[in-house]
Amino acid sequence: MPELSLFTGANLAYVLDLYERYQRDPESVDPETRAFFEAYPLSSLLEQSVSTDLSNKLLDAAIATVRLARYIRQRGHLDADIDPLHLSPRSSTELELSAHNLTPEILEQLPSSLIGGPIAQETTNARDAIARLRQVYSGTIGYEDEHIQEAKERYWLRDVVESRRFFKDIDAGRKRDLLHRLIEVDIFEDFLQRTFPGEKRFSIEGTDALVPMLDEIVRSAAIEGMHEVVMGMAHRGRLNVLAHVLGKPYEVILKEFKNNIGGEGTSVSGSNFEGWSGDVKYHLGYSRAFRESGVAEMPITLVPNPSHLEYVNPVVEGHVRAAQERRDAMGRPQQNERAALPILIHGDAAFCGQGIVAETLNLSRLPGYRTGGTIHIILNNQIGFTTLPSEGRSTLYASDLAKGFEIPIVHVNADDPIACIAAARMAFAYREEFGKDFLIDLIGYRRYGHNETDEPRTTQPRMYALIDAHPRVREIFAHELEKEGIVSRDEAAAMVNEVRERLRQALDVASRMENGEENGNGHMPPPEEDAIATGVSAETLLSLNEAMLEWPSDFHVNPRAVKQFYEPRRQAIHQPHGIYWAHAEALAFASILADGIPIRLTGQDTERGTFDQRRLALYDVETGERYAPLEHLPQARASFAVYNSPLSESAVLGFEYGYSVHAPDTLTLWEAQFGDFANGAQVIIDQFIAAGYAKWGQSPSLVLLLPHGYEGQGPEHSSARVERYLQLCAENNMRVVNCTTAAQYFHVLRRQAALMRHSPKPLVIFTPKSLLRDKNAAASLQELVEGRFQPVIDDEEARKRANRVTRLILCSGKVYMNLLYQPSGEPREEVFKEERLAVVRVEQLYPFPVEALAKVIGGYPNLRELVWLQEEPQNMGAWSFMEPRLRALLHKLEVECPIRYIGREESASTAEGSRPRHLVVQERILRAALSDIPALSLSRREAARIAK
Numbered sequence: 001m002p003e004l005s006l007f008t009g010a011n012l013a014y015v016l017d018l019y020e021r022y023q024r025d026p027e028s029v030d031p032e033t034r035a036f037f038e039a040y041p042l043s044s045l046l047e048q049s050v051s052t053d054l055s056n057k058l059l060d061a062a063i064a065t066v067r068l069a070r071y072i073r074q075r076g077h078l079d080a081d082i083d084p085l086h087l088s089p090r091s092s093t094e095l096e097l098s099a100h101n102l103t104p105e106i107l108e109q110l111p112s113s114l115i116g117g118p119i120a121q122e123t124t125n126a127r128d129a130i131a132r133l134r135q136v137y138s139g140t141i142g143y144e145d146e147h148i149q150e151a152k153e154r155y156w157l158r159d160v161v162e163s164r165r166f167f168k169d170i171d172a173g174r175k176r177d178l179l180h181r182l183i184e185v186d187i188f189e190d191f192l193q194r195t196f197p198g199e200k201r202f203s204i205e206g207t208d209a210l211v212p213m214l215d216e217i218v219r220s221a222a223i224e225g226m227h228e229v230v231m232g233m234a235h236r237g238r239l240n241v242l243a244h245v246l247g248k249p250y251e252v253i254l255k256e257f258k259n260n261i262g263g264e265g266t267s268v269s270g271s272n273f274e275g276w277s278g279d280v281k282y283h284l285g286y287s288r289a290f291r292e293s294g295v296a297e298m299p300i301t302l303v304p305n306p307s308h309l310e311y312v313n314p315v316v317e318g319h320v321r322a323a324q325e326r327r328d329a330m331g332r333p334q335q336n337e338r339a340a341l342p343i344l345i346h347g348d349a350a351f352c353g354q355g356i357v358a359e360t361l362n363l364s365r366l367p368g369y370r371t372g373g374t375i376h377i378i379l380n381n382q383i384g385f386t387t388l389p390s391e392g393r394s395t396l397y398a399s400d401l402a403k404g405f406e407i408p409i410v411h412v413n414a415d416d417p418i419a420c421i422a423a424a425r426m427a428f429a430y431r432e433e434f435g436k437d438f439l440i441d442l443i444g445y446r447r448y449g450h451n452e453t454d455e456p457r458t459t460q461p462r463m464y465a466l467i468d469a470h471p472r473v474r475e476i477f478a479h480e481l482e483k484e485g486i487v488s489r490d491e492a493a494a495m496v497n498e499v500r501e502r503l504r505q506a507l508d509v510a511s512r513m514e515n516g517e518e519n520g521n522g523h524m525p526p527p528e529e530d531a532i533a534t535g536v537s538a539e540t541l542l543s544l545n546e547a548m549l550e551w552p553s554d555f556h557v558n559p560r561a562v563k564q565f566y567e568p569r570r571q572a573i574h575q576p577h578g579i580y581w582a583h584a585e586a587l588a589f590a591s592i593l594a595d596g597i598p599i600r601l602t603g604q605d606t607e608r609g610t611f612d613q614r615r616l617a618l619y620d621v622e623t624g625e626r627y628a629p630l631e632h633l634p635q636a637r638a639s640f641a642v643y644n645s646p647l648s649e650s651a652v653l654g655f656e657y658g659y660s661v662h663a664p665d666t667l668t669l670w671e672a673q674f675g676d677f678a679n680g681a682q683v684i685i686d687q688f689i690a691a692g693y694a695k696w697g698q699s700p701s702l703v704l705l706l707p708h709g710y711e712g713q714g715p716e717h718s719s720a721r722v723e724r725y726l727q728l729c730a731e732n733n734m735r736v737v738n739c740t741t742a743a744q745y746f747h748v749l750r751r752q753a754a755l756m757r758h759s760p761k762p763l764v765i766f767t768p769k770s771l772l773r774d775k776n777a778a779a780s781l782q783e784l785v786e787g788r789f790q791p792v793i794d795d796e797e798a799r800k801r802a803n804r805v806t807r808l809i810l811c812s813g814k815v816y817m818n819l820l821y822q823p824s825g826e827p828r829e830e831v832f833k834e835e836r837l838a839v840v841r842v843e844q845l846y847p848f849p850v851e852a853l854a855k856v857i858g859g860y861p862n863l864r865e866l867v868w869l870q871e872e873p874q875n876m877g878a879w880s881f882m883e884p885r886l887r888a889l890l891h892k893l894e895v896e897c898p899i900r901y902i903g904r905e906e907s908a909s910t911a912e913g914s915r916p917r918h919l920v921v922q923e924r925i926l927r928a929a930l931s932d933i934p935a936l937s938l939s940r941r942e943a944a945r946i947a948k
Helices: 010-024 031-039 042-047 056-079 104-108 117-122 126-137 151-162 172-195 210-223 238-244 250-259 309-324 348-353 355-363 400-405 417-434 461-469 473-484 489-512 538-548 559-572 581-594 650-662 675-690 692-696 722-727 742-755 781-786 796-800 814-820 829-833 850-858 879-893 915-930 940-947
Strands: 141-144 228-233 286-292 295-302 325-327 333-335 340-347 375-380 409-413 438-443 599-603 640-644 667-671 703-707 735-737 763-767 807-811 837-842 844-846 865-873 899-904
Touching (some): 010 031, 010 056, 056 104, 056 126, 104 126, 117 126, 141 417, 151 417, 172 210, 172 238, 172 250, 172 473, 172 489, 210 228, 210 238, 210 286, 210 295, 210 375, 210 438, 228 238, 228 309, 309 340, 309 348, 309 355, 309 650, 355 400, 355 650, 538 581, 581 599, 581 742, 650 675, 675 692, 675 703, 675 722, 722 735, 742 781, 796 837, 807 850, 814 865, 865 879, 865 915, 879 899, 899 915
Parallel strands (some): 228 295, 228 340, 340 375, 409 438, 667 703, 735 763, 807 865
Antiparallel strands (some): 141 409, 286 295, 325 333
């Protein structure tokens, strides 16, 4: 017989809840509980003791009370007052007493212990406890946590909600400060509307409480000793956050309005804006140091963001991960998740509408990407441009996506500033306690249309009739404080006048400020890139090679892997062309680490390599334990980290971009599984990587490794879309290379590492597939010792007979090897015997190597034609980029010869879908490159000179 004390006090509600579930469905409880109730019916147990809290006749009522309490906790949000406009009033009949055959009189006879939690201790009977429970769960905050699997987290959340812990300590002084902040937020927007009518600003009005919520979170982070806060948001409310949370001076913002700097394609009269584009004012980022008495200074950053709304999410996470990592004396990374805090502010339509949100949420607990929890705030206007929620999402709430990631959600009425502060406190405390994400759905409205030039009343007449009649939140709160005797009407009016006067003074200052380039960055200066020595001594390379082939003596590596992959590298380094692509890469990484530069490499299956070429980590065949030699390199003076990414391009590449911006001393590389798949991250590539410097002055040294090459693998496994990257190239914004040999790859990686400090910019490398194991693309030790990266590689054999050359073929990447060597790897004799032909490799496509190409072309005095050879279709690849530049170069050199194209014909698809078809087309291209070579038509005098 079990102890009857189990059915009293705090345990009673839990046991009755289990019993009710058992009665409905015995399979819904675990086998042990099921066996217990089968052996000891609860009604029988209660009948045996008059000392129990309940009599037998009230058992059904007790069970119903427990059920009602559970429903209130789970579904109280359905009846909560969370919508200031009450657009779609909702309620749940399951929350009513009558739905459970209960009355206040019955509840008064039952003990509050049935309810459990803090409320049970503060009330004397179930009636008062249920009333308090309804007040807590159906007030101006609605709570959702039943989707969280960890019981410990649910109990913590229930405790802090029902104890009202985060509503405490908001005294009269704090309320007065809160009112002043809301007045600053509101009057700032009102001043802009009156001063610059019709100017776009995407005002915060309707969700004003966001600013004091951010204040609360930032202050909490500083008090807890965090070193940094990084925020990301779209344009809605951004100017207000810049002004009041980031502390961007009013006069600077007002000057941007007056001059419209960077905005909407206009320019400032008398200013030179040539050479930079800038960005609209509501996309710009900003940083400041947070200072408060007794608290260490803490930087706060708002990351710049384009109009692609949520794409800043992974960028922020990358920033924060970099900020959380510090390196010990040995150069190893040590992550402190409490060192930096990410805050992401979302739009309600965008949160559920844009896939980048889900991709970023999926990063939150992955080893290579976790940041110890992000605080998410949905700035919920209940509309997306002109699209209502019923047309924009298939879920009840905008926040429902977060449930799949077990993120606690609170919905809070934006017209209740006290509730908003409590929600912000709760979010920060949860993140501190569990190191996980938390989401606040701040439900309000927008006072104007999508922007201030938009008229929303034609599409949402009912909504905007309500908004027009709705008081501003600072007016609502001032009235409440007036009733409480905290602030008089005159005092509130004085606060309004004080803020307006500050803004008027700032406008005067802005008017006197000279027009200037607030965010002008100019062209990136072209560095002396080609002169950088990147060779490494043979002694160092041999030592590094040996170190990478070592692992602990008790570590059991797969014998086949040792024999086929690792052991051959010991001998290969001494062979004339024994260093294959991945081997050269590993040596480059090791030498960079030895130079004291950290490396971070991520991507899908990057640890092993898509083509099983890399194998940077070993796995014990007996234990599954992991060991990465580069992470334990004795010669390393910096850390190495390699992570297999989730099946994502956009979020992961965005993360690495943010990491690279925040950690400019780290060589950060992202690899696409196939170059084609980078298409999925096109927004990150277009808006951040290619344009980040021109718009925001950001110049990361991020490296993109994009496998590219036509081997008959179909349209989605051939092209990294060379043409797209070249179309994005301008103003010296990034480097684009297409290497033909492992030595060139080795040197370009080392060059990038060397340039990070004085000339940082992104590097796009079109890496090979078939060349990974091509002996003709392999390197010798001497090439790594003495060489450097060559933007253009001349045909040394043709140079010896330069006067006889009539066709100069320029090409880039794998097609060079296809032209010179047969599929078996043997040389094509007709190429090497043809004296009228020179084949030159353009290894760097951008910056366009003008001087190197001029030198090469000028060395062939009797050219009859210049050919660009590529394996991509004519409307793709580098042809459209190279042709006008080559034409301009020939004109400059005063060389008169046509420029011909040889390659695939124009195509809607990137490549053939079958290998036989590919081989036919590829051979046709190569034949064309070797056919109909112009004759050397020389005068008698020229012929005599050549013969001599």
